[in-house]
Amino acid sequence: MIYRNGFLIYNPAARTLDTAGVEQLDRTLEVLHKAGHSIATARTFGPGTGADVARECLAKGADLILVAGGDGTINEAANGVIPSEVPFGVLPGGTANILAMELGLPQAMEEAARGLGQWIPRRISAGLLTSDGGSHRRFFLLLAGVGLDAHIVSQVDPALKSSQGKLAYWIAGLAEFSRELDEFEVRAGGQVRRVSFALSSRVRNYGGSVVITPDAHLLRDDFAMAWFEGRNTLRYLTYLGGILTNKLAGMEGVTLLHARSAEFVPLEDGPVFVEVDGELAGALPARVDIVPDALTLLVPPSFLSWTR
Template sequence: MQRYCLIANPNAGKMRKVPLLNAVRSLLDKAGLEHDVRTTDAPGLGITLAMEAAAAGYRGVLAFGGDGTVSEVASGIIGSDLTLGIIPAGTMNLFARELGIPTRLEEAVQIIAQGHTRRVEVGKVEGRYFLLGASAGLDAAIVRNVTPGSKRRWGKWAYYLKAPLTLLTYSYPAVRLVMDGGVTMQGGTVVVANARDYGDGYRIAPGASLDDGVMDACLFRGRRAFNYPRYFWALRRNRHLLLNDVDYYKASNFLLRPVKENTKIPFQIDGDYLCDLPVKIQVIPKALSVYSPEA
Protein backbone atom coordinates (compact mmCIF):
# COMPACT_ATOMS: atom_id res chain seq x y z
CA MET A 1 0.00 0.00 0.00
CA GLN A 2 1.36 3.42 -0.99
CA ARG A 3 -0.92 5.38 1.32
CA TYR A 4 0.07 6.89 4.66
CA CYS A 5 -1.87 6.70 7.90
CA LEU A 6 -2.18 10.12 9.56
CA ILE A 7 -2.78 9.82 13.31
CA ALA A 8 -3.92 13.16 14.73
CA ASN A 9 -4.46 14.26 18.32
CA PRO A 10 -7.25 16.87 18.51
CA ASN A 11 -6.18 17.76 22.07
CA ALA A 12 -2.61 18.76 21.14
CA GLY A 13 -1.56 22.34 21.92
CA LYS A 14 -2.00 23.99 18.52
CA MET A 15 -4.93 21.78 17.56
CA ARG A 16 -7.01 23.18 20.43
CA LYS A 17 -6.65 26.73 19.13
CA VAL A 18 -6.93 26.42 15.36
CA PRO A 19 -8.66 23.79 13.19
CA LEU A 20 -5.45 22.60 11.56
CA LEU A 21 -6.34 19.07 10.49
CA ASN A 22 -7.96 20.12 7.21
CA ALA A 23 -5.01 22.39 6.46
CA VAL A 24 -2.56 19.54 6.99
CA ARG A 25 -4.61 17.21 4.82
CA SER A 26 -4.53 19.79 2.02
CA LEU A 27 -0.76 20.12 2.35
CA LEU A 28 -0.35 16.34 2.20
CA ASP A 29 -2.55 16.19 -0.91
CA LYS A 30 -0.51 18.94 -2.60
CA ALA A 31 2.67 17.01 -1.83
CA GLY A 32 1.19 13.88 -3.42
CA LEU A 33 1.00 11.99 -0.12
CA GLU A 34 -2.21 9.97 -0.20
CA HIS A 35 -3.43 9.23 3.29
CA ASP A 36 -6.17 8.08 5.63
CA VAL A 37 -6.92 9.78 8.96
CA ARG A 38 -7.29 8.33 12.43
CA THR A 39 -7.75 10.41 15.58
CA THR A 40 -6.44 9.63 19.04
CA ASP A 41 -8.09 11.25 22.04
CA ALA A 42 -7.37 8.79 24.85
CA PRO A 43 -4.14 7.66 26.55
CA GLY A 44 -2.60 4.69 24.74
CA LEU A 45 -4.89 4.90 21.72
CA GLY A 46 -2.08 6.22 19.53
CA ILE A 47 -0.13 3.00 20.14
CA THR A 48 -3.10 0.86 19.11
CA LEU A 49 -3.81 2.90 15.98
CA ALA A 50 -0.16 2.76 14.92
CA MET A 51 -0.04 -1.01 15.42
CA GLU A 52 -3.18 -1.36 13.31
CA ALA A 53 -1.58 0.79 10.61
CA ALA A 54 1.51 -1.42 10.61
CA ALA A 55 -0.65 -4.54 10.25
CA ALA A 56 -2.65 -2.92 7.42
CA GLY A 57 0.47 -2.41 5.31
CA TYR A 58 0.63 1.38 5.09
CA ARG A 59 3.73 2.95 3.57
CA GLY A 60 4.30 5.05 6.68
CA VAL A 61 2.61 6.54 9.72
CA LEU A 62 2.40 10.30 10.30
CA ALA A 63 1.98 11.65 13.83
CA PHE A 64 0.19 15.01 13.98
CA GLY A 65 0.35 16.30 17.55
CA GLY A 66 2.77 16.91 20.39
CA ASP A 67 5.51 14.82 21.97
CA GLY A 68 3.01 12.53 23.70
CA THR A 69 1.32 11.66 20.41
CA VAL A 70 4.66 11.16 18.66
CA SER A 71 5.87 8.86 21.45
CA GLU A 72 2.73 6.71 21.32
CA VAL A 73 2.70 6.42 17.52
CA ALA A 74 6.40 5.55 17.48
CA SER A 75 5.84 2.87 20.12
CA GLY A 76 3.23 1.25 17.90
CA ILE A 77 5.50 0.82 14.86
CA ILE A 78 8.80 -0.19 16.49
CA GLY A 79 9.69 -3.60 15.09
CA SER A 80 7.85 -2.97 11.82
CA ASP A 81 9.12 -1.71 8.46
CA LEU A 82 7.21 1.57 8.73
CA THR A 83 8.81 5.00 8.90
CA LEU A 84 7.48 7.68 11.23
CA GLY A 85 6.66 11.14 9.91
CA ILE A 86 6.23 14.00 12.38
CA ILE A 87 4.00 17.05 11.88
CA PRO A 88 4.48 19.05 15.11
CA ALA A 89 1.37 20.53 16.74
CA GLY A 90 2.15 20.35 20.45
CA THR A 91 3.33 22.77 23.08
CA MET A 92 7.04 21.89 23.10
CA ASN A 93 7.67 19.47 20.18
CA LEU A 94 11.01 18.45 21.69
CA PHE A 95 11.52 15.31 19.59
CA ALA A 96 10.82 17.17 16.36
CA ARG A 97 13.21 19.92 17.43
CA GLU A 98 15.91 17.36 18.22
CA LEU A 99 15.55 15.97 14.69
CA GLY A 100 15.61 19.43 13.12
CA ILE A 101 11.98 19.24 11.95
CA PRO A 102 10.48 22.76 11.73
CA THR A 103 7.17 23.65 13.36
CA ARG A 104 5.79 25.28 10.19
CA LEU A 105 3.33 22.76 8.80
CA GLU A 106 4.33 23.28 5.16
CA GLU A 107 8.00 22.64 5.92
CA ALA A 108 7.27 19.57 8.07
CA VAL A 109 5.17 18.04 5.28
CA GLN A 110 7.91 18.74 2.74
CA ILE A 111 10.42 16.81 4.85
CA ILE A 112 8.13 13.77 4.68
CA ALA A 113 7.66 14.22 0.93
CA GLN A 114 11.43 14.40 0.36
CA GLY A 115 11.72 10.93 1.86
CA HIS A 116 15.04 11.22 3.68
CA THR A 117 15.10 8.87 6.68
CA ARG A 118 17.20 8.46 9.79
CA ARG A 119 17.32 5.61 12.28
CA VAL A 120 17.35 6.54 15.96
CA GLU A 121 17.54 4.68 19.24
CA VAL A 122 14.74 4.32 21.76
CA GLY A 123 14.56 3.30 25.39
CA LYS A 124 12.63 0.23 26.52
CA VAL A 125 11.31 -0.24 30.06
CA GLU A 126 8.54 -2.44 31.48
CA GLY A 127 7.47 -3.36 27.95
CA ARG A 128 7.08 0.31 26.94
CA TYR A 129 9.22 2.49 24.70
CA PHE A 130 10.27 6.10 25.14
CA LEU A 131 11.90 8.63 22.82
CA LEU A 132 12.94 11.64 24.89
CA GLY A 133 13.75 10.54 28.41
CA ALA A 134 12.76 8.97 31.70
CA SER A 135 13.23 9.91 35.33
CA ALA A 136 12.79 8.79 38.92
CA GLY A 137 12.45 11.01 41.99
CA LEU A 138 11.11 14.55 42.31
CA ASP A 139 10.67 15.08 38.58
CA ALA A 140 8.57 11.91 38.27
CA ALA A 141 6.57 12.85 41.38
CA ILE A 142 5.56 16.13 39.72
CA VAL A 143 4.54 14.25 36.57
CA ARG A 144 2.52 11.76 38.64
CA ASN A 145 0.64 14.58 40.36
CA VAL A 146 -0.46 16.25 37.11
CA THR A 147 -3.86 15.00 35.94
CA PRO A 148 -4.76 14.51 32.26
CA GLY A 149 -7.45 17.18 32.64
CA SER A 150 -5.01 19.78 33.93
CA LYS A 151 -2.57 18.93 31.12
CA ARG A 152 -5.29 19.54 28.54
CA ARG A 153 -6.32 22.79 30.21
CA TRP A 154 -2.96 24.30 31.13
CA GLY A 155 -0.42 22.55 28.90
CA LYS A 156 3.14 22.82 30.22
CA TRP A 157 1.98 25.19 32.98
CA ALA A 158 0.22 22.27 34.69
CA TYR A 159 3.67 20.99 35.73
CA TYR A 160 4.76 24.37 37.07
CA LEU A 161 1.54 24.63 39.09
CA LYS A 162 2.18 21.27 40.76
CA ALA A 163 5.91 21.76 41.28
CA PRO A 164 5.93 23.96 44.45
CA LEU A 165 3.66 21.73 46.53
CA THR A 166 5.41 18.56 45.32
CA LEU A 167 8.80 20.12 46.12
CA LEU A 168 7.71 20.68 49.73
CA THR A 169 5.84 17.40 50.32
CA TYR A 170 8.03 14.86 48.48
CA SER A 171 10.16 12.76 50.86
CA TYR A 172 13.27 12.41 48.60
CA PRO A 173 14.08 8.72 49.17
CA ALA A 174 17.43 7.61 47.77
CA VAL A 175 17.55 6.14 44.25
CA ARG A 176 20.31 3.68 43.36
CA LEU A 177 21.51 3.90 39.76
CA VAL A 178 23.50 1.00 38.26
CA MET A 179 24.85 1.47 34.72
CA ASP A 180 25.92 -1.33 32.37
CA GLY A 181 26.07 -3.65 35.36
CA GLY A 182 29.02 -1.78 36.86
CA VAL A 183 29.09 1.88 37.91
CA THR A 184 26.77 2.46 40.87
CA MET A 185 25.67 5.83 42.25
CA GLN A 186 22.80 7.10 44.35
CA GLY A 187 20.91 10.35 44.75
CA GLY A 188 17.52 12.00 45.02
CA THR A 189 16.58 12.29 41.34
CA VAL A 190 17.82 10.54 38.19
CA VAL A 191 17.08 11.58 34.61
CA VAL A 192 17.95 9.23 31.72
CA ALA A 193 17.91 11.29 28.52
CA ASN A 194 17.89 10.28 24.87
CA ALA A 195 17.53 13.87 23.64
CA ARG A 196 19.52 16.90 24.71
CA ASP A 197 16.48 18.93 25.77
CA TYR A 198 14.06 17.89 28.48
CA GLY A 199 10.84 19.08 30.07
CA ASP A 200 10.28 22.73 29.20
CA GLY A 201 13.22 22.76 26.81
CA TYR A 202 16.01 22.58 29.40
CA ARG A 203 19.30 21.29 27.97
CA ILE A 204 19.78 18.63 30.61
CA ALA A 205 22.00 16.35 28.49
CA PRO A 206 24.23 18.50 26.26
CA GLY A 207 26.18 15.47 25.07
CA ALA A 208 23.18 13.38 24.05
CA SER A 209 22.53 12.15 20.52
CA LEU A 210 19.62 10.19 19.09
CA ASP A 211 21.85 7.75 17.22
CA ASP A 212 24.94 7.12 19.35
CA GLY A 213 23.68 3.84 20.85
CA VAL A 214 23.69 5.09 24.45
CA MET A 215 21.67 7.40 26.68
CA ASP A 216 22.85 10.05 29.11
CA ALA A 217 22.13 9.86 32.84
CA CYS A 218 22.05 13.00 34.96
CA LEU A 219 22.08 12.24 38.69
CA PHE A 220 21.11 14.92 41.21
CA ARG A 221 22.51 13.72 44.53
CA GLY A 222 20.64 16.16 46.78
CA ARG A 223 17.89 14.68 48.95
CA ARG A 224 16.42 17.79 50.53
CA ALA A 225 13.86 20.21 49.15
CA PHE A 226 16.27 23.15 49.42
CA ASN A 227 18.65 21.48 46.92
CA TYR A 228 16.24 21.64 44.02
CA PRO A 229 15.72 25.39 43.49
CA ARG A 230 19.51 25.54 43.11
CA TYR A 231 19.46 22.70 40.57
CA PHE A 232 16.63 24.36 38.68
CA TRP A 233 18.42 27.71 38.63
CA ALA A 234 21.61 26.11 37.30
CA LEU A 235 19.69 24.05 34.74
CA ARG A 236 18.01 27.18 33.38
CA ARG A 237 21.49 28.56 32.70
CA ASN A 238 23.02 25.32 31.36
CA ARG A 239 25.39 25.25 34.34
CA HIS A 240 24.03 22.24 36.24
CA LEU A 241 26.93 19.98 35.21
CA LEU A 242 29.32 22.38 36.96
CA LEU A 243 27.73 21.62 40.34
CA ASN A 244 29.72 19.26 42.56
CA ASP A 245 26.63 17.23 43.52
CA VAL A 246 25.44 16.55 39.95
CA ASP A 247 26.91 13.60 38.01
CA TYR A 248 26.71 12.80 34.30
CA TYR A 249 27.19 9.40 32.65
CA LYS A 250 26.60 7.53 29.39
CA ALA A 251 25.45 3.91 29.25
CA SER A 252 23.29 1.46 27.31
CA ASN A 253 21.62 -0.26 30.27
CA PHE A 254 20.34 1.25 33.50
CA LEU A 255 18.92 -0.25 36.67
CA LEU A 256 17.05 2.14 38.96
CA ARG A 257 15.86 0.92 42.34
CA PRO A 258 15.25 2.25 45.85
CA VAL A 259 18.19 2.10 48.24
CA LYS A 260 15.72 1.01 50.93
CA GLU A 261 13.52 -1.89 49.88
CA ASN A 262 9.74 -1.39 49.73
CA THR A 263 10.16 2.37 49.30
CA LYS A 264 7.83 3.85 46.69
CA ILE A 265 9.72 6.05 44.22
CA PRO A 266 7.81 7.22 41.13
CA PHE A 267 9.12 6.72 37.60
CA GLN A 268 7.98 8.44 34.38
CA ILE A 269 8.70 8.18 30.65
CA ASP A 270 8.20 10.98 28.10
CA GLY A 271 6.12 13.00 30.56
CA ASP A 272 3.75 10.20 31.65
CA TYR A 273 3.89 8.43 35.01
CA LEU A 274 4.57 4.72 34.42
CA CYS A 275 5.20 2.90 37.71
CA ASP A 276 7.28 2.85 40.89
CA LEU A 277 10.85 1.59 41.06
CA PRO A 278 12.60 -0.78 40.47
CA VAL A 279 12.92 -0.62 36.68
CA LYS A 280 15.46 -1.67 34.05
CA ILE A 281 16.05 0.57 31.04
CA GLN A 282 17.52 -0.86 27.86
CA VAL A 283 18.74 1.28 24.97
CA ILE A 284 17.74 -0.20 21.60
CA PRO A 285 19.97 1.25 18.84
CA LYS A 286 18.49 2.13 15.43
CA ALA A 287 15.06 0.89 16.52
CA LEU A 288 12.99 3.58 14.81
CA SER A 289 13.04 4.98 11.28
CA VAL A 290 11.94 8.63 11.02
CA TYR A 291 11.64 11.14 8.20
CA SER A 292 14.13 13.90 8.89
CA PRO A 293 15.96 16.73 7.13
CA GLU A 294 19.08 15.76 5.24
CA ALA A 295 22.25 16.37 7.24
Protein backbone atom coordinates in the same frame (compact mmCIF):
# COMPACT_ATOMS: atom_id res chain seq x y z
CA MET B 1 9.83 10.67 -1.78
CA ILE B 2 6.09 10.30 -2.43
CA TYR B 3 4.02 8.15 -0.09
CA ARG B 4 1.08 6.22 -1.55
CA ASN B 5 -0.49 4.66 1.54
CA GLY B 6 0.35 6.90 4.47
CA PHE B 7 -1.57 7.38 7.70
CA LEU B 8 -1.69 10.47 9.87
CA ILE B 9 -2.40 9.48 13.47
CA TYR B 10 -3.71 12.31 15.60
CA ASN B 11 -4.94 12.81 19.12
CA PRO B 12 -8.21 14.79 19.09
CA ALA B 13 -7.68 15.60 22.78
CA ALA B 14 -4.30 17.25 22.13
CA ARG B 15 -4.16 20.81 23.41
CA THR B 16 -3.51 22.30 19.97
CA LEU B 17 -6.12 20.20 18.21
CA ASP B 18 -9.19 22.05 19.48
CA THR B 19 -11.63 23.64 17.00
CA ALA B 20 -8.91 25.83 15.51
CA GLY B 21 -6.53 22.89 15.58
CA VAL B 22 -8.89 20.74 13.51
CA GLU B 23 -8.74 23.42 10.84
CA GLN B 24 -4.96 23.30 11.09
CA LEU B 25 -5.11 19.52 10.63
CA ASP B 26 -7.24 20.00 7.51
CA ARG B 27 -4.76 22.52 6.12
CA THR B 28 -1.93 20.08 6.84
CA LEU B 29 -3.69 17.30 4.94
CA GLU B 30 -4.23 19.69 2.04
CA VAL B 31 -0.50 20.47 2.00
CA LEU B 32 0.33 16.76 1.95
CA HIS B 33 -2.17 15.93 -0.77
CA LYS B 34 -1.00 18.82 -2.98
CA ALA B 35 2.53 17.45 -2.68
CA GLY B 36 1.28 14.15 -4.14
CA HIS B 37 1.10 12.08 -0.96
CA SER B 38 -1.89 9.83 -0.30
CA ILE B 39 -2.59 10.19 3.42
CA ALA B 40 -5.54 8.90 5.46
CA THR B 41 -6.27 9.98 9.01
CA ALA B 42 -6.51 7.69 12.03
CA ARG B 43 -7.52 9.11 15.42
CA THR B 44 -6.67 7.82 18.86
CA PHE B 45 -9.47 7.04 21.30
CA GLY B 46 -8.00 8.05 24.61
CA PRO B 47 -4.81 7.43 26.59
CA GLY B 48 -3.05 4.18 25.76
CA THR B 49 -4.73 3.60 22.38
CA GLY B 50 -2.07 5.04 20.07
CA ALA B 51 -0.02 1.85 19.78
CA ASP B 52 -3.03 -0.20 18.67
CA VAL B 53 -4.02 2.47 16.14
CA ALA B 54 -0.49 2.37 14.68
CA ARG B 55 -0.58 -1.44 14.48
CA GLU B 56 -3.90 -1.26 12.62
CA CYS B 57 -2.34 1.15 10.11
CA LEU B 58 0.58 -1.22 9.56
CA ALA B 59 -1.86 -4.08 9.03
CA LYS B 60 -3.43 -2.01 6.23
CA GLY B 61 -0.10 -1.86 4.42
CA ALA B 62 1.01 1.61 5.50
CA ASP B 63 4.16 2.92 3.81
CA LEU B 64 4.27 5.89 6.19
CA ILE B 65 3.15 6.62 9.74
CA LEU B 66 2.87 10.32 10.61
CA VAL B 67 1.86 11.42 14.10
CA ALA B 68 0.32 14.81 14.90
CA GLY B 69 0.24 15.31 18.63
CA GLY B 70 2.39 15.79 21.69
CA ASP B 71 5.26 13.60 22.79
CA GLY B 72 2.93 11.27 24.68
CA THR B 73 0.91 10.48 21.54
CA ILE B 74 4.14 10.08 19.56
CA ASN B 75 5.43 7.65 22.19
CA GLU B 76 2.29 5.53 22.01
CA ALA B 77 2.36 5.37 18.21
CA ALA B 78 6.07 4.49 18.20
CA ASN B 79 5.34 1.57 20.53
CA GLY B 80 3.01 0.25 17.85
CA VAL B 81 5.52 0.72 15.01
CA ILE B 82 8.76 -0.59 16.60
CA PRO B 83 10.51 -2.69 15.20
CA SER B 84 8.83 -2.24 11.81
CA GLU B 85 10.88 -0.56 9.06
CA VAL B 86 7.94 1.63 7.94
CA PRO B 87 9.04 5.29 8.04
CA PHE B 88 7.83 7.22 11.10
CA GLY B 89 7.47 11.00 11.04
CA VAL B 90 6.17 13.60 13.47
CA LEU B 91 4.26 16.85 13.20
CA PRO B 92 4.08 19.20 16.22
CA GLY B 93 0.63 19.28 17.80
CA GLY B 94 0.55 18.80 21.58
CA THR B 95 1.47 20.21 24.98
CA ALA B 96 5.16 19.52 24.45
CA ASN B 97 6.79 18.86 21.10
CA ILE B 98 10.30 17.96 22.20
CA LEU B 99 10.94 15.49 19.36
CA ALA B 100 9.88 18.04 16.73
CA MET B 101 12.05 20.63 18.46
CA GLU B 102 15.00 18.24 18.56
CA LEU B 103 14.66 17.57 14.84
CA GLY B 104 14.52 21.29 14.08
CA LEU B 105 11.03 21.17 12.55
CA PRO B 106 8.88 24.29 12.16
CA GLN B 107 6.46 24.81 15.04
CA ALA B 108 3.44 25.13 12.74
CA MET B 109 2.06 21.73 11.72
CA GLU B 110 1.36 22.61 8.08
CA GLU B 111 4.78 24.23 7.67
CA ALA B 112 6.47 21.12 9.01
CA ALA B 113 4.41 18.98 6.62
CA ARG B 114 5.77 20.89 3.60
CA GLY B 115 9.16 19.27 4.18
CA LEU B 116 7.94 15.67 4.26
CA GLY B 117 9.18 14.82 0.76
CA GLN B 118 12.72 15.89 1.70
CA TRP B 119 12.89 14.10 5.04
CA ILE B 120 15.40 11.25 5.11
CA PRO B 121 14.72 7.84 6.74
CA ARG B 122 17.28 6.84 9.37
CA ARG B 123 17.23 3.78 11.60
CA ILE B 124 17.69 4.88 15.19
CA SER B 125 17.96 3.24 18.57
CA ALA B 126 15.17 3.53 21.11
CA GLY B 127 15.08 3.22 24.86
CA LEU B 128 13.23 0.36 26.55
CA LEU B 129 11.87 0.79 30.06
CA THR B 130 11.14 -2.29 32.15
CA SER B 131 9.31 -1.21 35.30
CA ASP B 132 7.30 -2.52 38.24
CA GLY B 133 9.79 -5.32 38.75
CA GLY B 134 9.56 -6.52 35.15
CA SER B 135 5.78 -6.57 34.69
CA HIS B 136 5.65 -3.57 32.34
CA ARG B 137 7.72 -2.80 29.23
CA ARG B 138 7.57 0.35 27.14
CA PHE B 139 9.75 1.81 24.42
CA PHE B 140 10.62 5.49 24.46
CA LEU B 141 12.24 7.90 22.02
CA LEU B 142 13.15 10.87 24.22
CA LEU B 143 13.89 10.17 27.87
CA ALA B 144 13.13 8.29 31.04
CA GLY B 145 12.97 10.14 34.34
CA VAL B 146 12.99 8.45 37.74
CA GLY B 147 12.13 10.08 41.05
CA LEU B 148 11.49 13.82 41.26
CA ASP B 149 10.29 14.58 37.75
CA ALA B 150 8.15 11.43 37.55
CA HIS B 151 6.49 12.39 40.83
CA ILE B 152 5.75 15.81 39.30
CA VAL B 153 4.19 14.10 36.26
CA SER B 154 2.04 12.02 38.60
CA GLN B 155 0.70 15.19 40.23
CA VAL B 156 -0.13 17.18 37.09
CA ASP B 157 -3.81 18.15 36.86
CA PRO B 158 -5.08 16.85 33.46
CA ALA B 159 -7.57 19.71 33.11
CA LEU B 160 -4.87 22.27 33.86
CA LYS B 161 -2.52 20.56 31.39
CA SER B 162 -5.22 20.77 28.72
CA SER B 163 -5.80 24.47 29.29
CA GLN B 164 -2.34 25.72 30.27
CA GLY B 165 0.09 23.29 28.67
CA LYS B 166 3.63 23.20 30.11
CA LEU B 167 2.63 25.67 32.85
CA ALA B 168 0.77 22.78 34.53
CA TYR B 169 4.09 20.97 35.04
CA TRP B 170 5.72 24.03 36.60
CA ILE B 171 2.80 24.43 38.98
CA ALA B 172 3.06 20.76 40.01
CA GLY B 173 6.81 21.21 40.40
CA LEU B 174 6.43 24.11 42.81
CA ALA B 175 4.37 21.85 45.09
CA GLU B 176 7.43 19.58 45.46
CA PHE B 177 9.09 22.17 47.72
CA SER B 178 6.74 21.18 50.53
CA ARG B 179 8.02 17.60 50.81
CA GLU B 180 11.18 15.56 51.39
CA LEU B 181 12.22 13.75 48.22
CA ASP B 182 12.31 9.97 47.87
CA GLU B 183 15.74 8.43 47.32
CA PHE B 184 16.70 5.33 45.35
CA GLU B 185 19.81 3.66 44.02
CA VAL B 186 20.93 3.95 40.40
CA ARG B 187 23.56 1.70 38.82
CA ALA B 188 25.18 2.25 35.40
CA GLY B 189 28.59 2.38 33.79
CA GLY B 190 30.21 0.78 36.80
CA GLN B 191 28.95 3.54 39.09
CA VAL B 192 26.40 3.43 41.92
CA ARG B 193 24.70 6.45 43.48
CA ARG B 194 21.93 7.19 45.98
CA VAL B 195 19.85 9.89 44.25
CA SER B 196 16.45 11.57 44.14
CA PHE B 197 16.31 12.19 40.37
CA ALA B 198 17.86 10.21 37.52
CA LEU B 199 17.50 11.18 33.88
CA SER B 200 18.33 8.84 30.98
CA SER B 201 17.99 10.91 27.83
CA ARG B 202 18.27 10.51 24.07
CA VAL B 203 17.71 14.24 23.45
CA ARG B 204 19.17 17.57 24.52
CA ASN B 205 15.90 19.31 25.35
CA TYR B 206 14.24 18.66 28.68
CA GLY B 207 10.60 19.70 28.88
CA GLY B 208 11.13 21.99 25.91
CA SER B 209 12.55 24.61 28.27
CA VAL B 210 16.07 23.69 29.39
CA VAL B 211 19.07 21.57 28.37
CA ILE B 212 20.32 19.06 30.95
CA THR B 213 22.12 16.57 28.67
CA PRO B 214 23.80 18.67 25.93
CA ASP B 215 25.71 15.66 24.52
CA ALA B 216 22.61 13.53 23.94
CA HIS B 217 21.58 12.80 20.36
CA LEU B 218 19.07 10.54 18.65
CA LEU B 219 21.78 9.23 16.31
CA ARG B 220 23.87 7.97 19.24
CA ASP B 221 23.48 4.42 20.53
CA ASP B 222 23.44 5.30 24.23
CA PHE B 223 21.79 7.41 26.90
CA ALA B 224 23.14 10.67 28.24
CA MET B 225 22.52 10.32 31.97
CA ALA B 226 22.27 12.93 34.69
CA TRP B 227 21.90 11.91 38.35
CA PHE B 228 21.06 14.30 41.16
CA GLU B 229 21.61 13.60 44.86
CA GLY B 230 19.79 14.94 47.92
CA ARG B 231 16.42 14.82 49.67
CA ASN B 232 16.13 18.58 50.17
CA THR B 233 14.31 20.28 47.29
CA LEU B 234 16.15 23.54 47.96
CA ARG B 235 19.28 21.80 46.71
CA TYR B 236 17.61 21.69 43.31
CA LEU B 237 17.75 25.48 43.10
CA THR B 238 21.54 25.10 42.95
CA TYR B 239 21.18 22.38 40.33
CA LEU B 240 18.84 24.60 38.30
CA GLY B 241 21.44 27.33 38.37
CA GLY B 242 23.99 24.87 37.02
CA ILE B 243 21.59 23.82 34.26
CA LEU B 244 20.82 27.40 33.21
CA THR B 245 24.52 28.36 33.14
CA ASN B 246 25.66 25.09 31.55
CA LYS B 247 27.84 24.33 34.59
CA LEU B 248 26.42 21.01 35.79
CA ALA B 249 29.62 19.12 35.03
CA GLY B 250 31.70 18.89 38.18
CA MET B 251 28.95 20.21 40.45
CA GLU B 252 28.75 18.50 43.84
CA GLY B 253 25.92 15.96 43.97
CA VAL B 254 25.66 15.64 40.17
CA THR B 255 26.89 12.70 38.07
CA LEU B 256 26.96 12.91 34.26
CA LEU B 257 27.79 9.91 32.08
CA HIS B 258 26.88 7.96 28.95
CA ALA B 259 25.69 4.36 29.21
CA ARG B 260 23.57 1.85 27.30
CA SER B 261 21.65 0.61 30.34
CA ALA B 262 20.86 1.45 33.95
CA GLU B 263 19.12 -0.13 36.93
CA PHE B 264 17.00 1.71 39.49
CA VAL B 265 16.44 0.10 42.88
CA PRO B 266 14.03 1.33 45.58
CA LEU B 267 15.51 1.88 49.03
CA GLU B 268 12.40 2.79 51.04
CA ASP B 269 8.73 1.94 51.40
CA GLY B 270 6.33 3.71 49.08
CA PRO B 271 6.43 3.95 45.29
CA VAL B 272 9.15 5.75 43.35
CA PHE B 273 7.69 6.62 39.96
CA VAL B 274 9.12 6.49 36.43
CA GLU B 275 8.06 8.58 33.46
CA VAL B 276 8.94 8.23 29.78
CA ASP B 277 8.46 10.97 27.20
CA GLY B 278 6.44 12.99 29.70
CA GLU B 279 3.97 10.23 30.62
CA LEU B 280 3.82 8.21 33.85
CA ALA B 281 5.09 4.68 33.11
CA GLY B 282 5.28 2.70 36.34
CA ALA B 283 7.40 2.44 39.48
CA LEU B 284 10.62 0.91 40.77
CA PRO B 285 12.31 -1.49 40.56
CA ALA B 286 13.06 -0.67 36.94
CA ARG B 287 15.75 -0.56 34.28
CA VAL B 288 16.37 1.12 30.94
CA ASP B 289 18.19 -0.39 27.98
CA ILE B 290 19.17 0.79 24.51
CA VAL B 291 17.46 -1.16 21.72
CA PRO B 292 19.50 -0.67 18.52
CA ASP B 293 17.99 -0.48 15.02
CA ALA B 294 14.52 0.02 16.49
CA LEU B 295 12.73 2.64 14.37
CA THR B 296 12.95 4.27 10.94
CA LEU B 297 12.67 7.94 11.87
CA LEU B 298 12.17 10.58 9.18
CA VAL B 299 14.54 13.49 9.76
CA PRO B 300 15.25 16.73 7.87
CA PRO B 301 18.61 16.80 6.04
CA SER B 302 19.98 19.42 8.44
CA PHE B 303 19.63 16.97 11.34
CA LEU B 304 22.21 14.66 9.75
CA SER B 305 24.97 17.27 10.09
CA TRP B 306 25.55 16.03 13.66
CA THR B 307 28.90 14.43 14.43
CA ARG B 308 30.18 12.87 17.66
